[in-house]
Amino acid sequence: MKIICVNDYDDMSKKSADIVVSQIILNPESVLGLATGSTPIGMYKQLVKAYEDGHIDFEKITTFNLDEYFNIDKTNKQSYYYYMKKNLFEKVNINMENINIPNGMADNIDEECLEYEKKIRDKGGVDIQVLGIGRNGHIGFNEPDIKFEALTHMVKLDEQTIKDNSRFFDSIDEVPTTAISMGIKTIMRAKKIVLLASGKEKAECIYEAIYGNITPNLPASVLQLHPDVIFVIDKQAGSKLNLEEIDKQYL
């Protein structure tokens, strides 16, 4: 595990974008695993800038998003499809046939999940997976007590997540209570993982993810077992860490 602790949100966005930009430059046919939520928005802005400046080309890039709300159409402004279109896809030259987001409106969700896994496999797996982290330590929508062996599946959202995500909706009653999410096993199969976190409200879960027991109670703790994971966090998110100690242990 590598931990990069930077000053603030802007630096976190630049640093994480640099990592993704390098991946794209090294392999213009990369398969990117993408995340939503407020944290990666700055990173997407940096990726758009790198594209506009001519540093990267998305033409041959394939993407797989971590999750999507159940029963929300992709034209709905709250959908993660809409989020990805607005923050990245419509601003770069990505081929929309190469973007993949679970279909929350699928008639048969089990089939949709199996198909999603198959598509990832057929592409040779995810080269680099971007993750945010929920205050309860969730990654994707894998809430506490999830099974580590789960692949893409239907999940029930935690009360804390529903509360946290209500800021994007007019009222908490509108927040979907279920979603389709890549499972922990799907995430752990990615060749490289970059987790982003910013702000003091993430300090506790970041501390637990790095120092705590590896337990489904804190899904992000499983990342301690991944051979190539980078946490890019700002000072506030890293405020509970003893960074000197971590340097000795992990770098």
Ligand SMILES: O=P(O)(O)OC[C@H]1O[C@](O)(CO)[C@@H](O)[C@@H]1O
């Ligand atoms: O970046 P935010 O908005 O704090 O969200 C954190 C996490 O919550 C989610 O948005 C899902 O609730 C994830 O996609 C993200 O990793």
